[in-house]
Amino acid sequence: MTSNIPDNDEVPLIQRIIAILWPSFLAAGAAMILLFVVFSPDELLPELRATGVSNMAIYSVTFIFLWATTLFACALSCYFMRPCSRCN
Amino acid sequence: MSMSDDELRANQDHDSLYAKRENIYPREVHGIFARWRIIMVMLTLGIYYILPWINWGVGRQAILFDIPNRKFNIFALTLWPQDLIYLSAILIISALALFLFTAVGGRLWCGYACPQTVWTEVFLWMERKFEGSRPKQIKLAKMPWNREKIIKKGGKHVAWVVFSLWTGFTFVGYFTPIRDLWAQIPGWNMGPWETFWIFFYAFATYGNAGWLREQVCIYMCPYARFQSVMFDDNTLTISYDENRGDPRGTRKRGKDKPADKGDCIDCGLCVQACPTGIDIRNGMQYQCIACAACIDACEEVMDKMDYDPGLIRYTTLNEMSGKGLHIFRPRVFVYTGILLAITLLMLASLLTRIPVGVDVTRDRNILYREAPNGDLENVFVLKIMNQDNKAHNFVVSMEGFEGAVVDPEQPEFHAESGEVIEAPVRVRAAEKLITERSTKIHLRATATDDPKLTDGEDARFIAPGDWFN
Numbered sequence: 109m110t111s112n113i114p115d116n117d118e119v120p121l122i123q124r125i126i127a128i129l130w131p132s133f134l135a136a137g138a139a140m141i142l143l144f145v146v147f148s149p150d151e152l153l154p155e156l157r158a159t160g161v162s163n164m165a166i167y168s169v170t171f172i173f174l175w176a177t178t179l180f181a182c183a184l185s186c187y188f189m190r191p192c193s194r195c196n
Numbered sequence: 197m198s199m200s201d202d203e204l205r206a207n208q209d210h211d212s213l214y215a216k217r218e219n220i221y222p223r224e225v226h227g228i229f230a231r232w233r234i235i236m237v238m239l240t241l242g243i244y245y246i247l248p249w250i251n252w253g254v255g256r257q258a259i260l261f262d263i264p265n266r267k268f269n270i271f272a273l274t275l276w277p278q279d280l281i282y283l284s285a286i287l288i289i290s291a292l293a294l295f296l297f298t299a300v301g302g303r304l305w306c307g308y309a310c311p312q313t314v315w316t317e318v319f320l321w322m323e324r325k326f327e328g329s330r331p332k333q334i335k336l337a338k339m340p341w342n343r344e345k346i347i348k349k350g351g352k353h354v355a356w357v358v359f360s361l362w363t364g365f366t367f368v369g370y371f372t373p374i375r376d377l378w379a380q381i382p383g384w385n386m387g388p389w390e391t392f393w394i395f396f397y398a399f400a401t402y403g404n405a406g407w408l409r410e411q412v413c414i415y416m417c418p419y420a421r422f423q424s425v426m427f428d429d430n431t432l433t434i435s436y437d438e439n440r441g442d443p444r445g446t447r448k449r450g451k452d453k454p455a456d457k458g459d460c461i462d463c464g465l466c467v468q469a470c471p472t473g474i475d476i477r478n479g480m481q482y483q484c485i486a487c488a489a490c491i492d493a494c495e496e497v498m499d500k501m502d503y504d505p506g507l508i509r510y511t512t513l514n515e516m517s518g519k520g521l522h523i524f525r526p527r528v529f530v531y532t533g534i535l536l537a538i539t540l541l542m543l544a545s546l547l548t549r550i551p552v553g554v555d556v557t558r559d560r561n562i563l564y565r566e567a568p569n570g571d572l573e574n575v576f577v578l579k580i581m582n583q584d585n586k587a588h589n590f591v592v593s594m595e596g597f598e599g600a601v602v603d604p605e606q607p608e609f610h611a612e613s614g615e616v617i618e619a620p621v622r623v624r625a626a627e628k629l630i631t632e633r634s635t636k637i638h639l640r641a642t643a644t645d646d647p648k649l650t651d652g653e654d655a656r657f658i659a660p661g662d663w664f665n
Contacts, residue, residue, distance in 0.1 A: 113226075
């Protein structure tokens with residue numbers, strides 16, 4: 109009897125982790141630049157700015173939010189890349 | 197159908213085989229390429245750590261990516277968000293320069309200039325200071341945990357962490373004035389986000405240069421994946437001369453070369469020296485970062501054996517097969533041509549750029565209000581950026597809303613060179629003129645002494661929503 113689990117284990121764990129963390133980081137950085145070239149935090153969140161939240165905080169939180177979002181997408185991609193045969 | 201227990205176990209074992217990484221302890225080498233790399237490490241990291249401390253004029257940090265205030269200082273030049281095109285152009289020019297270098301010299305960038313390489317080099321240096329040479333490092337790794345191991349490994353990590361924190365601090369110093377930041381360190385009163393990013397970058401440095409090392413090149417680097425498309429048979433690569441070296445074999449020193457063997461004595465030093473753990477004698481591999489450590493290692497051996505140098509060397513496929521070196525070839529001309537064209541375009545654009553920028557924002561507190569004469573009024577603030585090298589007065593005008601009037605708070609707004617001023621203006625329209633909840637208008641500022649110095653932006657004149665229900 110032969111197993112129908114394909115031999116794809118050559119993708120090391122570290123490569124999978126990096127494939128989730130790193131492309132999402134790059135994409136979040138690019139999205140961040142495009143977003144804030146067009147809008148300033150003053151325009152985007154005037155109420156928040158008026159309460160004394162610093163630009164630095166808005167930029168940082170936005171970046172982390174974008175990274176979390178893209179990271180989620182990358183993680184799902186990685187999950188769906190699992191061979192279908194593994195589900196049985 | 198079910199698998200037997202043994203088969204199941206075998207498969208599980210197989211599942212957990214994540215191609216476990218062998219630790220690499222690169223052997224220290226001495227030679228011309230190692231010296232070049234040290235020079236490049238000093239140069240690139242020297243620039244990195246010193247640059248933010250340099251001022252350009254009084255109180256102006258020469259290089260400051262002042263993101264909170266949305267402006268980049270680059271020596272005398274100040275770039276604003278609307279100058280993104282120049283930053284993109286610089287990126288494109290850098291990419292094309294990389295293509296050109298790669299076509300001619302292979303992965304020179306990887307071996308001598310990439311931050312991953314230069315920081316790893318420093319981390320390796322610290323590692324050797326604490327743990328000694330490669331054999332000692334391997335011995336230490338196998339040793340059970342004892343006093344000596346704890347001191348050596350602990351010392352190394354402390355040095356790595358301190359160096360990483362300094363790196364993180366410097367990094368944040370490119371975005372927040374570094375002298376202010378430095379003054380805040382003793383009292384630990386940096387902003388929370390400055391603190392966060394210092395530790396974030398320090399952690400990235402520590403992880404990448406201390407732990408991940410060659411895995412960054414292999415798994416994270418996009419350039420490593422596609423650089424081969426810029427290669428051809430005339431690209432300089434680091435190659436082992438198989439015709440000369442094979443068949444390999446050990447031999448006694450000082451004796452005549454055995455007739456049945458090539459020049460490679462199979463000492464394995466080229467493999468031990470390799471920071472990515474490959475054997476260059478297996479031919480070109482994408483893990484090779486062209487650091488030339490194997491060349492340095494092999495040259496020493498060739499010298500000791502009294503053999504000719506160059507068993508492993510920078511060469512091209514064509515040179516290797518006796519067809520000679522061809523540096524100048526169509527690919528090189530094409531890359532150079534595109535590079536020159538884009539550089540010239542960017543320079544021309546920089547020279548003809550209109551150094552004034554206008555951003556229009558609404559008054560934060562009121563969407564609209566009634567003016568004394570019964571008209572509807574919106575308040576806008578024009579952020580006028582005078583990017584010219586002298587002061588100007590600006591007048592504000594409006595287009596796009598027939599019959600409405602613009603009423604600036606002052607007739608003229610004065611802005612020094614490099615200054616950003618706020619020009620509040622009221623836009624008024626009679627109720628009968630307003631046909632939409634939101635009317636597009638265009639607000640513009642023009643220098644009084646030079647009509648070419650002008651810029652504007654669209655804005656929206658807002659009326660109460662219940663007028664249109």
